[in-house]
Amino acid sequence: MIGNEFGRVNIEIDWGTGLDTLRATGCKLAVACAEYGIVLDGAHRALFDARATGRLLFAVADAFSRACFPVAAKPLRHTLPRRVLTRDGVTEINVDTPYLASLARGVHADVDIASYAILLDRAIADLQLTGEERHELAELATELGLDDQGRERAHREFLDGMIDAALEDGVVTEDELDQLCRAAALLELDANLVTRRTNPYRLVPEPIALEAGLVVCFTGAALDDFGNQIDRESVLEVEAQQHGLLPIDQFRKACGLVIAADTASESKKVREARRLGVPVASVADYRTALRTGRPVIATKAVSNGVALVCTECGASWMAMRRSSKPVCTSCRGGSTPRVSGPDESSVVISMKPVVSQQPPAIQTLECSQCNRTWERPRSRGRRPLRCPTCAATETASAHQD
Ligand SMILES: [Zn+2]
Numbered sequence: 148m149i150g151n152e153f154g155r156v157n158i159e160i161d162w163g164t165g166l167d168t169l170r171a172t173g174c175k176l177a178v179a180c181a182e183y184g185i186v187l188d189g190a191h192r193a194l195f196d197a198r199a200t201g202r203l204l205f206a207v208a209d210a211f212s213r214a215c216f217p218v219a220a221k222p223l224r225h226t227l228p229r230r231v232l233t234r235d236g237v238t239e240i241n242v243d244t245p246y247l248a249s250l251a252r253g254v255h256a257d258v259d260i261a262s263y264a265i266l267l268d269r270a271i272a273d274l275q276l277t278g279e280e281r282h283e284l285a286e287l288a289t290e291l292g293l294d295d296q297g298r299e300r301a302h303r304e305f306l307d308g309m310i311d312a313a314l315e316d317g318v319v320t321e322d323e324l325d326q327l328c329r330a331a332a333l334l335e336l337d338a339n340l341v342t343r344r345t346n347p348y349r350l351v352p353e354p355i356a357l358e359a360g361l362v363v364c365f366t367g368a369a370l371d372d373f374g375n376q377i378d379r380e381s382v383l384e385v386e387a388q389q390h391g392l393l394p395i396d397q398f399r400k401a402c403g404l405v406i407a408a409d410t411a412s413e414s415k416k417v418r419e420a421r422r423l424g425v426p427v428a429s430v431a432d433y434r435t436a437l438r439t440g441r442p443v444i445a446t447k448a449v450s451n452g453v454a455l456v457c458t459e460c461g462a463s464w465m466a467m468r469r470s471s472k473p474v475c476t477s478c479r480g481g482s483t484p485r486v487s488g489p490d491e492s493s494v495v496i497s498m499k500p501v502v503s504q505q506p507p508a509i510q511t512l513e514c515s516q517c518n519r520t521w522e523r524p525r526s527r528g529r530r531p532l533r534c535p536t537c538a539a540t541e542t543a544s545a546h547q548d
């Protein structure tokens with residue numbers, strides 16, 4: 148089963164030769180632990196059981212005489228990754244986040260952080276990171292020897308993978324962007340990591356009249372029709388001043404138009420303009436507009452708001468503005484009403500509770516290959532045609548080729 152799960156995220160496992168504590172002790176884990184004085188709390192949660200088994204192994208180490216070989220994991224390449232979604236107690240796959248779930252499918256992870264990425268994937272699939280999930284992630288990070296920097300790297304790689312997947316079709320819808328921003332907030336990453344990559348797909352045209360008093364800012368090395376650089380100070384700025392415009396050197400929020408040699412550039416001025424929703428026009432379009440007296444068609448990024456994470460339950464949502472201590476509507480409803488608070492000013496645009504409260508729905512599927520039936524939690528998406536056994540056999544033989 149674990150092998151299947153690793154297979155789904157493209158990691159091939161060589162199980163090596165293990166030491167079996169069951170064979171050594173001859174009794175179930177809980178009984179063996181009691182006998183050797185090992186505390187087993189949270190029994191039947193995989194992590195706790197694994198730790199107890201580890202301690203038990205040291206206790207009974209003398210019982211083993213033959214050599215053992217450690218497990219080796221290596222990522223598979225050129226295979227289509229599949230989704231892991233086995234959140235404890237939630238067998239109904241959340242219906243409001245098929246997009247995020249499908250994005251996470253494309254996420255690859257380095258082997259050293261693969262298990263962390265898997266847990267992360269499970270934990271944020273519903274766009275909520277509960278205290279328990281945070282705790283589990285922190286514990287796993289410690290076990291993997293991931294320091295804060297390593298964790299941030301893992302989070303960034305995870306988010307980058309999601310963004311890559313989102314940009315693949317060249318369209319970023321409002322909903323997609325919201326989910327990416329919420330994921331970034333849950334991963335404690337700057338929303339700019341998302342928006343600076345999605346902005347080019349989310350620009351809207353904005354006609355700007357080049358009227359006297361308009362504050363403009365130039366960026367990049369603009370070339371004329373003959374490929375010669377147009378000097379900013381002696382040509383562009385003088386030209387702007389002659390038309391009553393107010394050129395500034397450093398980009399400020401007061402700037403009404405950024406004029407860029409390359410509007411798709413990642414220059415700091417263009418990036419800041421996109422972040423603040425200030426229009427950006429190309430030098431060529433701007434100079435044409437100056438000559439003709441018509442407005443220049445600039446583009447600007449429309450803000451989708453700020454992703455907030457509830458400090459109480461770890462739910463995420465999009466709001467109009469930042470909040471120092473965000474609390475979601477359902478947590479507010481559950482507690483006594485606050486008189487006032489820093490979070491009262493934030494307006495909740497959308498709040499989607501995505502974890503289904505319904506009991507797990509099991510569906511019975513029939514294998515197209517062996518005609519046996521098997522059960523699995525009902526989930527969205529295409530149903531598998533073959534049973535897990537046939538599918539595994541197929542995969543195994545494909546690898547031998
Ligand atoms: Zn909450």
Ligand SMILES: [Zn+2]
Pocket residue numbers: 514515516517518519533534535536537538
């Ligand atoms: Zn079958």
